[in-house]
Amino acid sequence: MLDAVFQRAKSDRIDLVMVAGEVVYEGGRFTRVDRDAALREPHESLQHALGDDEIERRLLSKALLPHVRRFYTGYFDYEAHVPYYRPSSRV
Numbered sequence: 001m002l003d004a005v006f007q008r009a010k011s012d013r014i015d016l017v018m019v020a021g022e023v024v025y026e027g028g029r030f031t032r033v034d035r036d037a038a039l040r041e042p043h044e045s046l047q048h049a050l051g052d053d054e055i056e057r058r059l060l061s062k063a064l065l066p067h068v069r070r071f072y073t074g075y076f077d078y079e080a081h082v083p084y085y086r087p088s089s090r091v
Contacts (some may be wrong), residue, residue, distance in 0.1 A: 015027065
């Protein structure tokens with residue numbers, strides 16, 4: 001029975017989650033995470049200008065990307081790997 005519940009559960013139907021007796025998710029919000037602080041830190045770190053090493057890495061990644069894509073073209077056959085249990089898949 002539990003297997004069916006976990007396999008078919010949808011995240012938008014979850015109202016409350018408790019771990020070891022403590023509410024960690026309620027009403028669509030995590031209770032132990034300060035959302036504003038979690039978003040503020042990456043925002044602040046992205047406000048400064050890129051350093052020379054960061055610019056160099058970006059240029060290198062842009063130059064390499066076409067070669068990587070060409071290398072992996074046809075590497076994985078998606079049709080051969082259709083999920084066995086479709087209700088819990090992301091397909």
